[in-house]
Amino acid sequence: MLNQYPLWKNLMVVLVLLLGLLYALPNLYGQDPAVAVSGVRGAVVDEALQQKLEKALKEAGVAVKSMEMKDGRLLIRFGSTTDQQKSQHVIANTLGENYSYALTMAANVPGWLTALGGQPMNLGLDLRGGIHVLIDVDMETAIKDKVEAYTGDIRTALRNNKIRYLTVKAEGEGINIKFKDEKTRDKALDVLAEEFRNLGVEPLEKDGAWYVRMIMPPAEIRATKKFALQQNITTIRNRVNALGVAEPLVQQQGERRIVVELPGVQDPTQVKNILGATATLEYRLVDTEHDAFEAKESGKIPPGSRLYRVREDGRPILLKKRVIVTGNQITDAASGFDQRSGSPMVTVSLDSKGARRMRNVTTENVGKPMAVVFKETRVVGRDAEGKPVKRQVEEVISVANILEPFGRRFQTTGLDSPQEAHELALLLRAGALAAPIDIVEERTIGPSLGADNIKQGFLSVVIGLLLVMVFMVAYYRVFGLFADAALITNLVLIVAILSLLQATLTLPGIAGIVLTVGMAVDANVLIYERIREELRVGSTPQAAIHAGYEKAFSTIMDANITTLIAAVVLFSIGSGPVKGFAVTLAIGIITSMFTSIVGTRALVNLVYGGKRVKKLAI
Amino acid sequence: MHQILSSTRNIDFMGQRKLAMFFSGALIVIALTSLLLRGLSFGIDFTGGTLIEVGYEQPVELDAVRKVLAENGFEDAQVQQFGTPRDLLIRLAPREGVKSSELSDKVFAALKQAAEGKLELRRVEFVGPQVGDELTEDGALAVLVALMAILMYVAVRFEWRFAVGSVAALVHDVIITLGFFSVTQLEFDLTVLAAVLAVIGYSLNDTIVVFDRIRENFRKIRKGDSEQIINTSLNQTLSRTLITSLTTLIVLLALFFLGGEIIHNFSLALILGIVVGTYSSIYVASTTALALGVSKADLMPVQKEGARLDDMP
Numbered sequence: 001m002l003n004q005y006p007l008w009k010n011l012m013v014v015l016v017l018l019l020g021l022l023y024a025l026p027n028l029y030g031q032d033p034a035v036a037v038s039g040v041r042g043a044v045v046d047e048a049l050q051q052k053l054e055k056a057l058k059e060a061g062v063a064v065k066s067m068e069m070k071d072g073r074l075l076i077r078f079g080s081t082t083d084q085q086k087s088q089h090v091i092a093n094t095l096g097e098n099y100s101y102a103l104t105m106a107a108n109v110p111g112w113l114t115a116l117g118g119q120p121m122n123l124g125l126d127l128r129g130g131i132h133v134l135i136d137v138d139m140e141t142a143i144k145d146k147v148e149a150y151t152g153d154i155r156t157a158l159r160n161n162k163i164r165y166l167t168v169k170a171e172g173e174g175i176n177i178k179f180k181d182e183k184t185r186d187k188a189l190d191v192l193a194e195e196f197r198n199l200g201v202e203p204l205e206k207d208g209a210w211y212v213r214m215i216m217p218p219a220e221i222r223a224t225k226k227f228a229l230q231q232n233i234t235t236i237r238n239r240v241n242a243l244g245v246a247e248p249l250v251q252q253q254g255e256r257r258i259v260v261e262l263p264g265v266q267d268p269t270q271v272k273n274i275l276g277a278t279a280t281l282e283y284r285l286v287d288t289e290h291d292a293f294e295a296k297e298s299g300k301i302p303p304g305s306r307l308y309r310v311r312e313d314g315r316p317i318l319l320k321k322r323v324i325v326t327g328n329q330i331t332d333a334a335s336g337f338d339q340r341s342g343s344p345m346v347t348v349s350l351d352s353k354g355a356r357r358m359r360n361v362t363t364e365n366v367g368k369p370m371a372v373v374f375k376e377t378r379v380v381g382r383d384a385e386g387k388p389v390k391r392q393v394e395e396v397i398s399v400a401n402i403l404e405p406f407g408r409r410f411q412t413t414g415l416d417s418p419q420e421a422h423e424l425a426l427l428l429r430a431g432a433l434a435a436p437i438d439i440v441e442e443r444t445i446g447p448s449l450g451a452d453n454i455k456q457g458f459l460s461v462v463i464g465l466l467l468v469m470v471f472m473v474a475y476y477r478v479f480g481l482f483a484d485a486a487l488i489t490n491l492v493l494i495v496a497i498l499s500l501l502q503a504t505l506t507l508p509g510i511a512g513i514v515l516t517v518g519m520a521v522d523a524n525v526l527i528y529e530r531i532r533e534e535l536r537v538g539s540t541p542q543a544a545i546h547a548g549y550e551k552a553f554s555t556i557m558d559a560n561i562t563t564l565i566a567a568v569v570l571f572s573i574g575s576g577p578v579k580g581f582a583v584t585l586a587i588g589i590i591t592s593m594f595t596s597i598v599g600t601r602a603l604v605n606l607v608y609g610g611k612r613v614k615k616l617a618i
Numbered sequence: 619m620h621q622i623l624s625s626t627r628n629i630d631f632m633g634q635r636k637l638a639m640f641f642s643g644a645l646i647v648i649a650l651t652s653l654l655l656r657g658l659s660f661g662i663d664f665t666g667g668t669l670i671e672v673g674y675e676q677p678v679e680l681d682a683v684r685k686v687l688a689e690n691g692f693e694d695a696q697v698q699q700f701g702t703p704r705d706l707l708i709r710l711a712p713r714e715g716v717k718s719s720e721l722s723d724k725v726f727a728a729l730k731q732a733a734e735g736k737l738e739l740r741r742v743e744f745v746g747p748q749v750g751d752e753l754t755e756d757g758a759l760a761v762l763v764a765l766m767a768i769l770m771y772v773a774v775r776f777e778w779r780f781a782v783g784s785v786a787a788l789v790h791d792v793i794i795t796l797g798f799f800s801v802t803q804l805e806f807d808l809t810v811l812a813a814v815l816a817v818i819g820y821s822l823n824d825t826i827v828v829f830d831r832i833r834e835n836f837r838k839i840r841k842g843d844s845e846q847i848i849n850t851s852l853n854q855t856l857s858r859t860l861i862t863s864l865t866t867l868i869v870l871l872a873l874f875f876l877g878g879e880i881i882h883n884f885s886l887a888l889i890l891g892i893v894v895g896t897y898s899s900i901y902v903a904s905t906t907a908l909a910l911g912v913s914k915a916d917l918m919p920v921q922k923e924g925a926r927l928d929d930m931p
Contacts, residue, residue: 126880134749268742269723440746442722448673449740456878463876464869471865508809511881514873515816515888518866519823522858525865526827529858555830558775559823565767566819570812573760578812585816 003609023496026118032077033084034106056094104246124506129450130263134441142228142435174215185210231434280327286369287318311395329354333428335421344421345413359407457510478617482603483524486595493591506580516588523596526552541613638901649797661807666747668710675735677703690728701879783907784825787898809884817891824899863896
């Protein structure tokens, strides 16, 4: 019999429709104002904390709707934003500094639906508001720092082996070590090749002098870059967590970039300051054998020392080149006030390696002064090619005599303000950046614009849909109704798939949906025009329907596959906003093929199939 | 039966191809001249720079805002209204001496201080010059790769003359759409680029439908030369072409008028692209294939030969 679907096909259509409805459903539920609590510095969010908060909120008279633990975070839901606002103060006072909290909105999806994997669509930053930054890691500096670190190690190695060298100089991605004669050089060559197996070592004669040239091999450079990127991602993640953002995203992009997305954040200035801050501390011994003023005047810096300036009064000071500990070795830091002087200070804790070194150095140097260097990289301008010009600011913030050996914990004073002490402590806690970073792209969307975007996007989808539906019914009558049913199903399926994949819906994504609505009816137009043609040449209604679907099929496939190619290219090459558009366009093409071919056919068969039909309402 | 066009009407599309070629040629010359002389008004996505959208409580005078900015050292700031008189868009080129990511903070702080009532930071977009260059490269690459992939697909599915014809139509559409943005100097940003790529997809959709019918008719109709068969095919698919364009235009108009300022240019590019794309799938794609000498023999099914081979022991 012509135009009848086997039962399984009808069941499949019904099943797809039901699944679509089920997974699109979570989007219909509203959102609860909520507060998300998470631990920083390894603090765990547990039952005890939950009870403590519950009690505190109850005492303060703030009505809590529910509390739940999810992914190591505690989500507290409220009935109204007023309660949410009121809770803020209570929660802040109860938590203490090992926890951070963030105001957020939590989807109010019933438990049975969540258990089935139902989640609402993930809204992009342009729809919910928030800040997106793209961070570029300065790999050139990372390499330079690494080379610089090697020069220190090389000096030590030569000294330990009692080989006299003239100079050790970093040049590009390598180091040139100068010796007074060939014999010393050859001896050094063996020692260095033995001690630095990961570096390339070769002899070099230049301008009548003997050198050893040590080069970082490509594998070592790659490893250094990878380490710098990974370390920076970790550090940035720590900093973001300390900021207290509900659903932060920190992700690698390409070989030297990091994407940070912080939904709902309203103060971009603060975020950028914290993310981009490169401030760290270094502890060095003061060179007391030479006069700093004289060195500055004459420009003759004693080997093994470097000239710095003291922040307080700008006077010069000579410090030993060897660093005792760096910011990397700091495990914890807290700001406070020095009890004696009342000035702001930071209490620093070191890791075991750093603590051991600190103890060794301080034991050997009791009574001698030690300096704390505050290092920060600032972008001071741009060169002709638009690349940022950076300057590393290094200032000595405090000089103090070592009164007694110390190790794991100690204080640093000499900071300008409590604010600076607080920020420095935060940065030290989160860890230092392994290489300087630069924010190369920022997109911030205010909350009201996000809401406007959703409203306008939704409105244009609805109006566009209605207009097309009216047109289809007017033009194709009953068959127009079938197409309309397919169109609505298509929309439900797109929403369901976006929700299931947890793909991010953006404003261009909504535009993609709108465009799909217009193009989805194309398949039906093709089929219906074919049916009309068949009727015109005198086919029976049943034969016309059959031939219409049959003949239009390959055309529809070809047309859609080519559009799909464009969407895939868009997705793979495009960035941010373009991707969102490509995703919904691609999903829409695929679902529309199902709904407008299989879906409408099921309806047509149901209404017309298997009976004598004199005339089609097309 | 409602119909926009009666099927018995037989428009001599191919007979008008000289006129169409002249028309297309003229448009392309204008577009290319403008692209060469004036170029596109690239948005900060491509040039790099900072864009700030602020919302005032009351309608605000542009000149007053410009003055405030100039007083704070932002003489080069471009200020324009965005949608409503209360919303302003401020653009700044990358500048020396200021960390670019801090620029927006400084501008907003200056405006906030001078504003009566509340000032809301609605949007900030900052793109570094290097990222801008990359986006430009990636965008151009995307257009090229899309065209190549499509060329290959059509060549495999149909025939190389059709592939060239469809790509000619696409290039035609892209040049005219870009030309429009060059002549009007409307801002060309990432979303517009996405629209151009969507136009490629859409225009191709149209072209494929026409080619599909031409292929079918080449195989079915014995009488008539290539020109006549192409004409018949165009007439047969004409009502579908127009209806689909119409429904797509309906939703795009909804997007244009209701979708908000941010996707205004995006919708405009699509609307234009679809009008041009519909025209080009009729005139440019088929005309090119015909000019390259596509004929019945090229499209006769080759399956028979293959089938016979399979039957051999």
